[in-house]
Amino acid sequence: MHRNVPFYRHDLAPQDAARIAEVLATPMLTSGAVGKSVEAQLRTFFGVGHAGLVNSWTNGAVAALLALDVGPGDEVIVPAMTFIATANAAELVGAKPVFVDVDPDTLLLSPAAMRAALGPRTRAVIPVHLYGQMADIGALRATLDEAGRQDVRLIEDAAHCFEGSLRGERPGARSDIAIFSFYATKNVTCGEGGAYVTNSDEIAERMAQTRLHGMSAGAADRFRQGAYRHWDMTRLGTKANLPDLLAALLPPQIDTIQARLARRATLAARYDAALADLPVRRPALRPDALSAHHVFPIHVPPAIRDEAIAAFNAAGVAVTVNYRAVPTLGYYRERYGYGPADFPVSYAWGEGTVTLPFFPAMQDADQDHVVTVLRERIVPLCKRAA
């Protein structure tokens, strides 16, 4: 029983190379007209006032924290079950990430857990739309308001949720800013990249600077119509702008996102049906949520998780782990003294989770192979551990 099933494969086509060639024919390969038109496309897609491209979620988040004046001495609340980047962004601007355990069913940041972690130094909260399901931004905002904390900023980690929604609302609708990732395995990708959306004119104006050193004008604007204009630097920024070479890959993916989401939903439903009678756990999906179905993680008994990964690999199936509880990883454990007992839900999930191959271009036969390996190789391991 062997068939090579990759964890992920992008579905960009040869005509995408032509889009890059068009940029090569222009004089400046950095951020310019292509990026601006993608930003307009994003504003329409999300129905927001402002959108900007960045060269990664992480740099976008650093730019956002700088734009919101979050820095040394400040605390930023983040869920313990996420990718390290969510916490790293706070750490990189000198703020302290305050980890909060996640809801045991959805694995998302709950309003109650966030409220319990609020302190006098809290300046921002970064809820994560884990695996494509949105955290309840409206409820988090309402909880902050009830607590009299209108000063606390909400920054959505929408790296997994470009096309998802909750009660019909998309990322960016209720937060200060939502940030997406266009990393290689994301639902919209240009290899490395990202974007932010916001309805705040003030935050948009600041982001335009903090994503580009803090400069008051980007390259395209500095050289407009051949006339050089001086620029100023009034706040500190990072270098987070996305070059047109990469931005050129985005428009067709945004145009076809609904069709690819439908394929993701079909694949997820096929996995769910095949797993229904197996002893593996899945995160709960709220009935009012439309998931972006970014990845497909399952949970097996922690005692056999690594054996399960080896068994998948031996049968040709590439899997990964999203994620181990961030505060229990070496850097955060040593810096802040966190341990597994501090985040029991995130830790238990992180020790038993395995992410299965999942991408729109995946063939049914590939998925069938994964399910067969699960039934024949993984379930016996689970039963032994039970």
Ligand SMILES: Cc1ncc(COP(=O)(O)O)c(C=O)c1O
């Ligand atoms: C939840 C989450 N946040 C942030 C990031 C960071 O994204 P990027 O690699 O674009 O910086 C990722 C990337 O995998 C992620 O999964």
